Amino acid sequence: MTGNRAALVDVLRDATRPLTIPEILHIRGGLAQSSVYRNLVVLEQAGVVHRIVTNDEHARFELAEDLTGNHHHHLVCSECGAVEDVPASAGLEASLHAAVSEIDRTTGFTTERHRIDLVGRCRTCS
């Protein structure tokens, strides 16, 4: 774990939403773009960071929930591309897990994690 990687984890921990690489570079000036890309790949393979791809032009990155203990989903604005975190509801998670067991049993798929996105208009775009 080098200083550069610690800096990335730092920036992501302070964020309340997944960040793009330009956003990361803006927050922590002085980092080389290529190193950020490379280190995010390393952190992703280490399971520390998750890459989130929306229809937006940039990929986004956030800390893995294993580390933060904060299970959440995403609000994605179809107008401006903004992405916000939203805490997961216990009831919804329960229903989801029931549905997942059924799906895994009938399809032969092995679910490791899930992703729920609500797509619509954010407060400022609506």
Place this chain on the structure above:
Amino acid sequence: MTGNRAALVDVLRDATRPLTIPEILHIRGGLAQSSVYRNLVVLEQAGVVHRIVTNDEHARFELAEDLTGNHHHHLVCSECGAVEDVPASAGLEASLHAAVSEIDRTTGFTTERHRIDLVGRCRTCS
């Protein structure tokens, strides 16, 4: 609606999963890549087609559910990138709608649609 666009809708209707552009070109030879890209943009803005972006190298396209009447979610293989459709469960949808109303009320977000992806290993990769 030109012949080229009808051909795209045709191909997507016959598919049981969202297709990438190389897949579309393979199924319907003779189409120009640029026209396919352009027409998919047109169809997407017309609300006929949805673009799905995973961590895979290509975007994927499917018919909007308004047209097919077939509400479903996706199984995404983290190993090979394959994407399969899976029908939505009624119980899960009910819980989701309850959670969505609550979220819209408390955050000011306006949810228009949702996306549920189960990420894991497909039958052949597990």
Place this chain on the structure above:
DNA sequence: CTTTCTGCAAACGATTTGCAGCAGC
């Protein structure tokens, strides 16, 4: 000294766009 990390610049590849020809009205 050997291995890994860094940053610059160049390469890559999916997607987009400029342009000229064509089809339809």
Place this chain on the structure above:
DNA sequence: GCTGCTGCAAATCGTTTGCAGAAAG
């Protein structure tokens, strides 16, 4: 004519990679 669609080739741009030097052990 005018407008919109097509296909080729070139451009765009987020991301990846080659390489040489710096840092770590």
